[in-house]
Amino acid sequence: MGFLALFMVALMPVLKTLMLTAVGVVLAMDRINLLGPTARHNLNNMVFYVFSPCLMGAYLARTVTVDVMIDMWFMPVNILITFVIGSALGWILIKITKAPHNLHGLVIGCCAAGNLGNLLLIVIPAICNEPKNPFGEYSVCMADGAAYVSVSMAVGAVYIWSYVYVIMKISAEKTSRGERLDTHHSVVSIRSSNAGSENTEPLLISKVGGTVPMLEKMKKGAFGIVRRIRTINLQMLLAPTTIGSVIGFVIGVVPLLKKLLVGNGAPLRVIYSSSEILGGATVPCVTLIVGANLLRGLRRSGVSASVIIGIIVVRYIALPLLGIVIVRGAHHFGMVGSNPLYQFVLMLQFALPPAMSIGTISQLFEAGEGECSVVMLWTYAMSALALTLWSTLFMWLVL
Known part of the structure; x- marks a missing residue:
């Protein structure tokens, strides 16, 4: 296939995503207000606790087998590399x-964290549905594509709700502690000035034993980190998306459970069908939320242009570019x-916009919601061009 034909194949799923996002923008407008803050x-x-876990479980139960996982x-490993390299580049930024x-x-x-689930659920079926797609007939393309998307979605969810969730939680806690310290120091300064005190005693000097030993401070810091890690790990294990992924994997790789739940002749197929119906609401709901958040990003700018350009x-x-080198290697x-x-x-x-779950996490912690909206606005606006061009190049490279 020529480059222009590949470009048109890559453009269609991006346009579909943009149309769904535009609907979310319209629904969030003040005149309509169907997607206001509440x-x-x-x-x-609903997405976090119901739709997404059902989607994970249904997709994995249907597509995953032991042979598929071996292949x-x-x-x-590839997804982990994207997270590690991306976070390192983010730290440099x-x-x-x-x-x-x-x-x-x-x-x-x-x-x-890239959008490893919801966007791929739109992109891959749309590409397979194109008459001139380079990956074969629709049935063959979707049989393989569904397995790739389901594993990508599940693994990405586990990494997001463990690795990225930990980073954003620690950052939110540090910001909260910093704000409390600033408030405390302001109150102390006001009281000192009102009393006419000129005491300049260092904060790290103990009234009884002199300077606080460095070893004691290190021990307290280490114990604090251990306590945070224990709490975070428990929360990660209890995350609904992780539970849904584990259930889906188990059903997929255990033949007896798969025969009981999946397929037209399965005795308990009503359970699987119900989960599949609920999971089907994930992509449209999340995409509508992104559109509504983009409108919020248009109305405020709480992040510098250099940070947005850097992301x-x-x-x-x-x-x-690194993804091409790694996968080809x-x-x-x-x-x-x-x-x-x-x-x-x-x-x-390697070429996807930031995960929509980043917005969910920022809303859960009530930290950086406005800034996240601005980042999502510009990154998803740029994705229309970037994702189309990279998809075209990737298809050209693998053929």
Whole structure:
């Protein structure tokens, strides 16, 4: 296929995503107000606690088998590489732009986590549905594509709600502690000035035993980190998306459970069908929420242009270029098979806009919601061009 034909194939799913996003923008307008702050919060909770876990479980139960997992062993590694490299580039971006402390978690999260689930659920079926797609007939393309998307979605969800969730939680806690300390110091300063005190005693000097030993401070810091990690791990294990993914994997790889639940002749197929129906609401609901949040981003700007440009450079230039090198290198050394659709999905995982779950996490912590809206606005606006061009190039490389 020529480059122009590949470009048209890649453009269609992006246009579909933009149309759904535009509907979300319209529904959030003041005149309509069907997706106001309260509605978005409630819909986010529905996606987080109901729709997304059902989608994970249904997709994985239907598509995953032991053989599929063996064939796709490199995909979890590939996704982990995107998270590690993205977070490292995000940390460098923070140092270069001197982003404020309250945005550190948001910047690293946006650079690390791509939209590995919802966007691929739109992109891959749309590409397979194109008459001139380079990956074969629709039935063959979708049979492989559904497995790739489901594993990508599940693994990405686990990484987001463990790795990125931890980073953003720690950042939010540090920001909250910093604000409390600033308030405390302001109160102390006011009281001291009112009393006419000129005491300049250092804060780290003990009234009884002199300077606080450095070893004691290190011990307290280490114990605090251990306590946070224990709490975060428990929360990660209890995340609904993680539970849904685990249930889906178990049903998929255990033949007896799959025969009981999945298929037209399965005795308990009503359970699977109900979960599939609920899960089908995930993509449209999340995309509508993104559109509504983009409208909020248009109305306020709480993040500097340098940070936004930096995130765009990381997600749409640095990561895709590194992705080509990594995936082609893995294929050269025999770690990735010759299936062109598989290689395409692996490369595409490096070129996606930030995960929509970043907005959900920021809303859960009530930290950086406005800034997240601005970042999502510009990154998703740029994705229309970037994702189309990279998809075209990736298809050309794997054919």
